[in-house]
Amino acid sequence: MNRIDKKFKELKKRKQKAFIAFIMAGDPSLAITKKLVPELASSGADIIELGVPFSDPIADGPTIQKASSRGLKSKTTLPDVFNLVRNARLEIDTPIVFLIYYNLVFHYGLEKFVKDAVRSGVDGAVIPDLPPEESKELSRIAKKNRFSMIHLLAPTSSVERIKKVDSVSTGFIYYVSLTGTTGARTRLPKELSANLRKVKRITRTPVCVGFGISTPAQVKEVQKISDGAIVGSAIVKVIEKNIGKKDLVKKVGEFLRAIKTS
Amino acid sequence: MLPDKYGKFGVFGGKFVPETLMTALSELEISYKKAQKDAKFRKELDNLLEYYAGRPTPLYFARNISKKASRKIYLKREDLLHTGAHKINNTLGQALLAVRMGKKRIIAETGAGQHGLATATSAALFGLECDVYMGEEDIHRQALNVFKMKLLGARVIPVYSGSKTLKDATSEAIRDWVTNVRTTYYVIGSAIGPHPYPMIVRDFQSVIGKETKKQILGCEKKLPDYMVACVGGGSNAIGFFHPFFNTNVKLIGVEAGGFGINTEKHGASLCKGSPGVLHGNKSYLLQDKFGQVRVAHSISAGLDYPGVGPEHSYYKTIKRAEYKSVTDKEALEGFKMLSEMEGIIPALEPSHAIYYAVKKLAPKIGKNKIIIVCLSGRGDKDIDIIKDL
Numbered sequence: 001m002n003r004i005d006k007k008f009k010e011l012k013k014r015k016q017k018a019f020i021a022f023i024m025a026g027d028p029s030l031a032i033t034k035k036l037v038p039e040l041a042s043s044g045a046d047i048i049e050l051g052v053p054f055s056d057p058i059a060d061g062p063t064i065q066k067a068s069s070r071g072l073k074s075k076t077t078l079p080d081v082f083n084l085v086r087n088a089r090l091e092i093d094t095p096i097v098f099l100i101y102y103n104l105v106f107h108y109g110l111e112k113f114v115k116d117a118v119r120s121g122v123d124g125a126v127i128p129d130l131p132p133e134e135s136k137e138l139s140r141i142a143k144k145n146r147f148s149m150i151h152l153l154a155p156t157s158s159v160e161r162i163k164k165v166d167s168v169s170t171g172f173i174y175y176v177s178l179t180g181t182t183g184a185r186t187r188l189p190k191e192l193s194a195n196l197r198k199v200k201r202i203t204r205t206p207v208c209v210g211f212g213i214s215t216p217a218q219v220k221e222v223q224k225i226s227d228g229a230i231v232g233s234a235i236v237k238v239i240e241k242n243i244g245k246k247d248l249v250k251k252v253g254e255f256l257r258a259i260k261t262s
Numbered sequence: 263m264l265p266d267k268y269g270k271f272g273v274f275g276g277k278f279v280p281e282t283l284m285t286a287l288s289e290l291e292i293s294y295k296k297a298q299k300d301a302k303f304r305k306e307l308d309n310l311l312e313y314y315a316g317r318p319t320p321l322y323f324a325r326n327i328s329k330k331a332s333r334k335i336y337l338k339r340e341d342l343l344h345t346g347a348h349k350i351n352n353t354l355g356q357a358l359l360a361v362r363m364g365k366k367r368i369i370a371e372t373g374a375g376q377h378g379l380a381t382a383t384s385a386a387l388f389g390l391e392c393d394v395y396m397g398e399e400d401i402h403r404q405a406l407n408v409f410k411m412k413l414l415g416a417r418v419i420p421v422y423s424g425s426k427t428l429k430d431a432t433s434e435a436i437r438d439w440v441t442n443v444r445t446t447y448y449v450i451g452s453a454i455g456p457h458p459y460p461m462i463v464r465d466f467q468s469v470i471g472k473e474t475k476k477q478i479l480g481c482e483k484k485l486p487d488y489m490v491a492c493v494g495g496g497s498n499a500i501g502f503f504h505p506f507f508n509t510n511v512k513l514i515g516v517e518a519g520g521f522g523i524n525t526e527k528h529g530a531s532l533c534k535g536s537p538g539v540l541h542g543n544k545s546y547l548l549q550d551k552f553g554q555v556r557v558a559h560s561i562s563a564g565l566d567y568p569g570v571g572p573e574h575s576y577y578k579t580i581k582r583a584e585y586k587s588v589t590d591k592e593a594l595e596g597f598k599m600l601s602e603m604e605g606i607i608p609a610l611e612p613s614h615a616i617y618y619a620v621k622k623l624a625p626k627i628g629k630n631k632i633i634i635v636c637l638s639g640r641g642d643k644d645i646d647i648i649k650d651l
Binding site for chain 1: 268276277278279280281282283284285286423424429430433436437440441442443444537538539540541542544547549552553554555
């Protein structure tokens with residue numbers, strides 16, 4: 001059982017839902033990410049989602065696009081991020097998953113990617129532009145190495161697709177709350193809870209919800225009807241606002257503790 | 263016939279998109295297949311192509327450059343089409359499809375503005391709402407087309423991210439589609455994107471090659487020896503080449519050599535790139551050693567793209583076509599040559615193909631050989647760039 005599965009088991013026992021925090025590696029620098037990762041862990045993140053900067057993040061809205069640009073500007077590469085996780089593993093045991101676009105994985109080599117990821121202590125990956133149809137080879141390698149393949153579901157996914165995604169997902173399923181790109185929204189879509197109930201009826205893998213979640217109330221609302229809430233852009237905004245300030249890491253920790261109400 | 267049921271041309275192509283779009287892509291594929299089999303749809307499209315867009319376009323024997331090159335050179339005159347380029351072949355087809363699918367809004371990405379213009383034109387014709395994404399850099403380079411799109415009632419949305427050119431306009435159009443997928447049809451302008459787009463665009467553009475075949479058999483009683491077309495995303499080239507796939511005709515795609523393909527500034531994905539995944543498909547791609555997509559460069563906004571249609575990657579791999587490059591400077595020479603010698607002002611994109619055919623290819627081949635160049639668009643849009651040189 002890898003760290004993610006263990007975490008969900010543990011949460012279930014405690015009757016709690018997961019809180020997943022996203023930051024972009026290298027935003028604004030690798031040195032700061034290195035401090036942020038343990039801060040997220042100690043401020044209540046059950047799972048850390050670490051973005052690997054990419055030149056063309058088509059699933060991301062302006063906030064994470066800018067974070068990705070800052071990551072590229074600080075010259076953060078995939079081997080750097082592996083290194084960062086390897087070092088973080090000396091301090092924390094919180095599950096860490098990558099948010100990574102497929103070209104970076106493909107270019108690195110599928111087998112090498114999974115092996116280096118597992119060796120560094122990365123537990124799984126969310127690849128927003130890799131639907132199950134295109135991930136057979138990677139899934140095979142991932143399975144062999146007990147690396148979680150976290151596939152996505154969206155409000156437009158049919159029942160057949162929900163079944164398919166459930167059958168190939170390991171760790172958890174990333175449910176996209178709305179049709180759109182990442183980014184904080186003032187309101188979550190009305191049909192979210194009905195959609196989630198449908199998904200939960202069909203799936204066996206834990207389902208966590210991301211996209212648009214930025215307030216404690218939204219976190220609570222989403223946790224009530226799923227297995228966890230994923231917060232990304234809202235945290236990235238705190239980082240963005242505090243770039244160059246001494247207490248950036250502290251501010252992010254405070255934000256996390258405030259938004260994670262349970 | 264390719265692509266296969268997974269949308270693959272060999273190992274290239276496929277559907278590398280967010281889950282949100284997967285259902286929409288399946289719906290599009292089903293609707294397209296139905297439309298293809300529907301005689302009414304085909305008749306309506308043929309009608310529009312003939313009476314609205316101006317097909318068939320002439321196959322012109324370019325007497326003066328032929329004389330200069332001492333070889334027979336023909337030009338397939340897509341530049342004479344309504345809106346000034348081959349793009350209208352595809353946008354009329356896709357807009358008709360959008361109407362059939364009950365969509366009221368269409369969006370597009372554009373580089374040189376020709377696809378945006380053709381989409382805006384089709385939107386005006388069918389009464390659809392139309393938003394066109396265009397890189398800020400291209401908005402400056404192609405001001406005339408921006409103005410035309412606005413006249414036609416479209417909204418031109420500037421894209422400020424990344425290189426501010428076609429690559430980023432495409433990413434932004436995909437983001438719009440992810441957001442408005444239920445109401446919006448995305449008209450992709452080149453033979454790129456996720457399946458079924460590369461197939462749909464190729465099919466709609468294949469009218470170029472089909473006509474060419476009939477026309478050359480009419481005047482020469484045989485097929486040409488060489489066919490040359492410029493390749494950015496590669497829609498004019500694939501439409502021109504595809505009907506000749508099962509012949510012995512040599513097919514040559516000409517990419518943007520920019521400042522030279524041994525510099526960092528060019529758009530020659532097939533000549534200098536490696537396989538990668540961008541904008542929904544696997545194909546040759548300009549990327550750095552970590553897989554970050556590089557910024558392309560070309561004097562012609564239409565070739566300024568770091569990727570290329572997956573079917574071209576397939577043609578390259580199986581050696582069905584050859585891919586070469588022509589620099590900015592050489593393309594300008596091609597532009598001047600055609601203007602001065604034939605009285606035809608070409609767009610900068612096909613100027614690459616003209617230069618290659620006349621200056622590089624003709625001297626290498628036998629005197630009785632026949633070359634056809636796809637003249638994919640006219641040069642009005644590029645006048646400001648030329649004027650400022």
